[in-house]
Amino acid sequence: MSDVFRSFRDFLWMLAGWLVLVYSSNLMTLIRFNEKTLRLVHINSVALGFLNFLLFYGCYRRIARPVLEKRRSPWLAGLLLIVLPAFTLLKYSFIQLFFAKDILSRGHQIINHQKVEVYTTLAEYFINGLWNNIVIVVAAFSFCLFRVWLQEEKKRALLQQQQMQAESGFLKMQLNSHFLINSLNSIYSLALMGSPEVVKANKTLTHLLGYMVDQPSDIAYRAPIRDEISYLQDFVTLQRLRTGFHEGIIFHIPDLLPEKNIAPLLLVPFVENAFKHGVSNRPGKPVTITLSCNEQRLLFSVHNYVSGQQRDKTGGIGLDNVRKRLQLLYPDRHQLDIRDTGAEYFSNLVINW
Structure with a gap:
């Protein structure tokens, strides 16, 4: 029916x-x-x-x-x-x-x-009427061809969206696993030193993992910017527990934030990269994180001094995946500038809402 x-x-x-x-x-x-x-x-x-x-x-x-x-x-x-x-x-x-x-x-x-x-007469009418009917038939085929084209375009758009969804989910999964490995290494370091902060670090990691698990895989989903900043603060807390040196991390956040949303777990790889390959236990060479946003755009920058130690080989996929996610999530609406002078590392991200 x-x-x-x-x-x-x-x-x-x-x-x-x-x-x-x-x-x-x-x-x-x-x-x-x-x-x-x-x-x-x-x-x-x-x-x-x-x-x-x-x-x-x-x-x-x-x-x-x-x-x-x-x-x-x-x-x-x-x-x-x-x-x-x-x-x-x-x-x-x-x-x-x-x-x-x-x-x-x-x-x-x-x-x-x-x-x-x-x-x-019938003979006189037949020729003109036949041509008129042929035009109608051509219009019917043209209209049908147009609708077929629209259906194919809709299918292609749906397949492209599904492909982007799968690719974005795969990239986020890689970032999550990368983050989990580094966090567990941090807690493991605390445990080896017999630090009493292990319990607090484990609780903070539980909050971080809960936030990660709660994020849907929908490519169109955007989390409130306040939740993303809270997630970053928990991540910074975990790193401070690991180093035991709070002055080595400077985090600037505005008091007032607009009611905006952002793709979840997009900012933390920059911070993670700074801790992974930078210096965060010297008062003269802190990791500096600055976030500001208004109704038009978000500005996010991370600066760190490069450690003289050999970099961890497990850290190579983070920023590459962020670049790919930005292309998927904010095409033509973002600017990413990364500079490595050898002694210092700068990451600057601009996202236009």
């Missing part, structure tokens, strides 16, 4: 659009407005317009769609060799029966000294 209802609804919408188009085009071609010309517009637009629509809709549903959408044998198009002449004869009979004087009348001639009204 739902398929029948959809087909009937589609029929009514197309009929309404057809009549509006025919009516408006016939009115625009009128040079003189009088009772006779308006009656002719009504006949061509409503009575004959409805007949022409039946040809259009029948060709669209029974011939064009099976040929173009379902890739059925083109022999169906051969039916037009029968349908077009038959429909032309049907339309001529309809006009002759109801509207002969309006459509077929060619005026009067004097025959045997008598005034006789002359009408268009």
